[in-house]
Amino acid sequence: MRLRNIPGAREKLEESIYVFTEEELMKGRWKKEVFKNEAPLHIEIGSGKGRFITGLAAENPEIDYLGIEKYSSVLLKIMKKQQELDLDNLRLIRMDATYITDAFEEGEVDRIYLNFSDPWPKDRYAKRRLTSDRFLARYEKILKKGGRVEFKTDNKDLFDFSVESVKDAGWKLGYVTHDLYSDEEMLKGNMATEYELKFTKLGNPICKLIAVYE
Numbered sequence: 001m002r003l004r005n006i007p008g009a010r011e012k013l014e015e016s017i018y019v020f021t022e023e024e025l026m027k028g029r030w031k032k033e034v035f036k037n038e039a040p041l042h043i044e045i046g047s048g049k050g051r052f053i054t055g056l057a058a059e060n061p062e063i064d065y066l067g068i069e070k071y072s073s074v075l076l077k078i079m080k081k082q083q084e085l086d087l088d089n090l091r092l093i094r095m096d097a098t099y100i101t102d103a104f105e106e107g108e109v110d111r112i113y114l115n116f117s118d119p120w121p122k123d124r125y126a127k128r129r130l131t132s133d134r135f136l137a138r139y140e141k142i143l144k145k146g147g148r149v150e151f152k153t154d155n156k157d158l159f160d161f162s163v164e165s166v167k168d169a170g171w172k173l174g175y176v177t178h179d180l181y182s183d184e185e186m187l188k189g190n191m192a193t194e195y196e197l198k199f200t201k202l203g204n205p206i207c208k209l210i211a212v213y214e
């Protein structure tokens with residue numbers, strides 16, 4: 001998602017107490033110095049307008065959340081939601097997740113959410129997919145053992161690629177469906193994203209996987 005450039009977006013983000021930029025990463029210090037507790041840390045990569053991460057943070061005050069988004073103009077939308085909700089357990093990072101290991105210490109993260117990630121359909125850009133072997137190797141460096149990646153998309157090709165990528169990396173597939181909305185059990189507590197609302201309205205089935213890093 002790339003919104004029209006909003007003049008002053010960078011400056012507004014840099015002034016916000018909720019937002020950290022790539023120059024202010026708190027590697028190894030999120031719990032102690034930012035959230036000031038020992039709660040589990042869940043992150044979302046590519047938060048878009050932030051419905052998912054703000055919704056989860058509001059519902060689960062016992063968990064700390066970080067929403068990661070690379071575009072200032074998009075992050076500004078989440079920042080506004082956060083300002084209205086004033087959630088103590090949510091912070092935002094503006095960065096490209098390619099450099100995610102600069103943001104977190106080994107084992108610092110308990111869970112990673114990826115929602116409707118960019119598909120990069122051309123083979124030559126496959127490494128840029130957030131579920132490629134390259135990204136899984138980065139996640140291995142920041143996730144706790146037993147931690148997981150939860151991924152939703154309506155893009156079947158990207159989903160099938162991701163299932164294979166998880167298997168090839170030697171992670172355990174804890175859950176796989178090509179139609180989340182027909183699985184009543186898994187739908188309990190499901191937080192829909194902006195893209196998810198749009199695509200379910202169009203009748204597209206939503207795929208979901210849970211990959212466990214063992």
Ligand code: SAM
Nearest residue numbers: 001046047048069070096097115116193194195
């Ligand atoms: N997750 C949201 C949803 O489901 O409604 C937004 C989906 S949108 C297709 C993908 C988002 O991921 C965009 O906002 C994009 O800027 C962000 N994004 C893509 N690649 C990224 C990366 N490498 N690092 C951080 N954010 C990224």
